[in-house]
Amino acid sequence: MKTMTLMSALVLTSISLAISQPKFNLYPDSIRIEMTDIQALVVVEMREYRKDSLLLRNFPTHLGQLLEHIKVGYSPEVFGKGPMRIEVNETPEGVKEVKLKQVPFGQKQVVNLSAQQNAITQMTITAEKGIIELLPPGWEMYVITPRYKAKIYAADLAGLENIAKQDFSAIVSSLGSEKRVKELGRSSIESVYVLRNSEISERTINYTFPGDQISLSAQAGVGLFRDKFFPELSVRLGTQFRDRFRRENFRASLTYNFMFFAERAPEGGFTTNVNSFLSGTYEINFNRGNGAARWSGLGAGVLLRRSGDYFTGNTAKFFVTHHVAGNRVQLVPEFYLTNDFKSFAFGMTLRYQF
Numbered sequence: 001m002k003t004m005t006l007m008s009a010l011v012l013t014s015i016s017l018a019i020s021q022p023k024f025n026l027y028p029d030s031i032r033i034e035m036t037d038i039q040a041l042v043v044v045e046m047r048e049y050r051k052d053s054l055l056l057r058n059f060p061t062h063l064g065q066l067l068e069h070i071k072v073g074y075s076p077e078v079f080g081k082g083p084m085r086i087e088v089n090e091t092p093e094g095v096k097e098v099k100l101k102q103v104p105f106g107q108k109q110v111v112n113l114s115a116q117q118n119a120i121t122q123m124t125i126t127a128e129k130g131i132i133e134l135l136p137p138g139w140e141m142y143v144i145t146p147r148y149k150a151k152i153y154a155a156d157l158a159g160l161e162n163i164a165k166q167d168f169s170a171i172v173s174s175l176g177s178e179k180r181v182k183e184l185g186r187s188s189i190e191s192v193y194v195l196r197n198s199e200i201s202e203r204t205i206n207y208t209f210p211g212d213q214i215s216l217s218a219q220a221g222v223g224l225f226r227d228k229f230f231p232e233l234s235v236r237l238g239t240q241f242r243d244r245f246r247r248e249n250f251r252a253s254l255t256y257n258f259m260f261f262a263e264r265a266p267e268g269g270f271t272t273n274v275n276s277f278l279s280g281t282y283e284i285n286f287n288r289g290n291g292a293a294r295w296s297g298l299g300a301g302v303l304l305r306r307s308g309d310y311f312t313g314n315t316a317k318f319f320v321t322h323h324v325a326g327n328r329v330q331l332v333p334e335f336y337l338t339n340d341f342k343s344f345a346f347g348m349t350l351r352y353q354f
Contacts (some may be wrong), residue, residue, distance in 0.1 A: 028188035064164030127250035221351035273308035
């Protein structure tokens with residue numbers, strides 16, 4: 001009775017403790033470059049800076065090439081209409097960005113250019129430092145590729161062309177000298193550089209860990225062991241780990257479950273035999289995009305509490321897990337080895353995750 005009361009309370013409360021649940025980020029490494037002498041700004045966000053530092057070094061040259069192509073493709077009158085917004089997508093047709101596939105750099109470029117009809121001044125304010133950024137109406141350019149994306153700001157077209165004449169080598173050398181950059185692991189870079197005449201006048205570098213998760217939850221369900229149906233209640237303690245894109249990667253858990261077998265008593269009425277297993281599970285998220293996780297894995301457990309004659313001697317069970325994205329209901333096939341692991345029996349449980 002005490003067991004039932006405890007489990008019912010856990011099911012109703014469904015406690016869940018999470019350290020953090022950050023959002024999926026395809027471009028975790030961020031390098032913000034403020035060029036005060038030409039009143040321009042570049043923010044480059046990359047999939048993995050350590051592998052693509054050459055992209056940052058060559059960014060001004062690549063920007064200059066893009067601007068030349070754009071000026072050839074559009075008539076000069078277009079650029080005299082005031083602040084413009086330029087969007088450049090280098091993702092080839094038919095390749096989804098979230099699939100993280102590598103493609104040749106600059107394989108295909110789709111350019112959209114539009115006048116900013118309602119250009120506004122953008123101000124960024126923080127509680128600690130007050131106004132940290134003030135961007136009057138100007139030219140904005142956005143570049144998206146499978147390996148990086150960039151936001152570029154300048155007061156006019158000439159300012160964009162001035163960015164193409166800058167040298168980012170000092171920034172690449174600065175990041176290359178950082179020990180943490182060489183040993184990033186799952187962490188990401190968040191840096192701010194202030195350049196004057198292509199020389200670093202200020203810099204700030206932070207490192208962000210993706211944020212793993214610890215959870216305590218309850219499950220309820222109905223199971224089948226041989227020819228016996230039984231209700232089941234479980235308590236699950238899990239740890240979930242994310243990759244550097246803050247995408248759910250793999251998880252491990254311990255589950256203590258109670259199997260309630262009801263039998264008719266000789267003197268009338270019913271008696272309940274409670275058998276308990278402690279199980280461990282390891283699961284992998286097979287959705288490598290930015291959608292809901294699709295978990296599949298393997299688990300094993302041992303019998304800790306025996307009641308009745310359902311199990312004899314040392315008993316273990318093995319099972320396969322699969323979670324349909326967004327569905328709390330799970331059908332788990334189970335394979336039991338009982339009678340000191342000499343006898344085999346098949347079972348199945350339908351569970352609901354609270």
